[in-house]
Amino acid sequence: MSALYFLRRDADLSARNTFGVAARAPWLLEVFDTGTLAEALELEQIAGLPLLPLGGGSNLLFAGDAPGAVLALRAAGMRVLGEHGGRATVRAEAGAEWHALVMWSLDQGLCGLENLALIPGSVGAAPIQNIGAYGVEAGERIVAVEAWDRQQGTRVRMDRQACAFGYRDSAFKRAPDRWIVTAVEFELARDAAPRLDYAGIGEELAAMGIAGPPSAREVAEAVIRIRRRKLPDPALTGNAGSFFKNPIVPAAQAAALLAAHPRLPVFPGDGDGSRKLSAAWLIDACGWKGAREGDAGVSDAHALVLVNHGQASGAQLLALARRIAASVGERFGVALEPEPRIVGERW
Numbered sequence: 001m002s003a004l005y006f007l008r009r010d011a012d013l014s015a016r017n018t019f020g021v022a023a024r025a026p027w028l029l030e031v032f033d034t035g036t037l038a039e040a041l042e043l044e045q046i047a048g049l050p051l052l053p054l055g056g057g058s059n060l061l062f063a064g065d066a067p068g069a070v071l072a073l074r075a076a077g078m079r080v081l082g083e084h085g086g087r088a089t090v091r092a093e094a095g096a097e098w099h100a101l102v103m104w105s106l107d108q109g110l111c112g113l114e115n116l117a118l119i120p121g122s123v124g125a126a127p128i129q130n131i132g133a134y135g136v137e138a139g140e141r142i143v144a145v146e147a148w149d150r151q152q153g154t155r156v157r158m159d160r161q162a163c164a165f166g167y168r169d170s171a172f173k174r175a176p177d178r179w180i181v182t183a184v185e186f187e188l189a190r191d192a193a194p195r196l197d198y199a200g201i202g203e204e205l206a207a208m209g210i211a212g213p214p215s216a217r218e219v220a221e222a223v224i225r226i227r228r229r230k231l232p233d234p235a236l237t238g239n240a241g242s243f244f245k246n247p248i249v250p251a252a253q254a255a256a257l258l259a260a261h262p263r264l265p266v267f268p269g270d271g272d273g274s275r276k277l278s279a280a281w282l283i284d285a286c287g288w289k290g291a292r293e294g295d296a297g298v299s300d301a302h303a304l305v306l307v308n309h310g311q312a313s314g315a316q317l318l319a320l321a322r323r324i325a326a327s328v329g330e331r332f333g334v335a336l337e338p339e340p341r342i343v344g345e346r347w
Helices: 034-041 098-107 125-129 201-207 216-230 251-260 279-285 314-332
Strands: 005-012 024-031 051-053 060-062 069-073 078-084 087-093 142-149 154-159 179-189 238-242 248-250 266-268 274-277 296-298 305-308 341-343
Touching: 005 034, 024 034, 034 142, 034 179, 051 179, 060 314, 069 179, 078 098, 098 216, 125 142, 125 179, 201 216, 248 251, 251 266, 251 274, 274 279, 279 314, 296 314, 305 314
Parallel strands: 024 069, 051 069, 060 341
Antiparallel strands: 005 024, 078 087, 087 179, 142 154, 142 179, 238 305, 248 274, 266 274, 296 305
């Protein structure tokens, strides 16, 4: 076996997902140099098996065991590729920790990722989910994604348009069995106006005593403080962050709901004819915040976060999520969809 990749049989995945649920994989393939990825994928033991790329395990729920091989990319380098006109292109390998990239970019004097601080997971997962928080999506900063195309058996470099980013969506998410993200390139600025229009950031900066225009690092610190206050730490309480997407509905439906429920937060959708609703508000209004069924529960600090209080199985968490979605659908006529990928079951 090459020192640049390692294959393990009957692997325990309980420490490789932030829900902390028990799961196993017939094979675990760890690749330390993506230059050897093609060779590693041809190993006789896993050739032809279903393949699940696994980063930090923060955006999936194991409702059952992995059906085939699990792939973990371990290369984690970050570097500035070039700079022009006050803007720099940064490359990060898929195995790098996302929050580490955010803080490293700030150390380089670069801004653009600060609103995405403290999101758990790996860089490789960021474009798949098009992660977003506090008014910024990763796709806005990504200029290219390097990936292994399993269908063509070759390495490709996809620009932002080819990535087809949408709300918590991308070309990679729509074809999960085709693409393996190996690296991501970002365009970041030396000096840019911070994005402060999302609710809570201004108030947090004021509480920090920041009176004038904040620096990118100060915005990151404000976001970190908010997230630590609102969201449970996966190291202490198993969770995958927000479990449900904010639903996008026709504008007329949103108007009718707002007339009946004036406190319902409504945001612009993906066009004039649609609106985005707060999933957290809908779930809270149905009485789920802080609910608990055995060790499967909903955070008492944020209604969007499902939590594992200790020994919950992925199947139990999925059953709870289904009941939550059913109650929201029954009361408000709105369908909720999960953010995390569900392994071993269908939604």
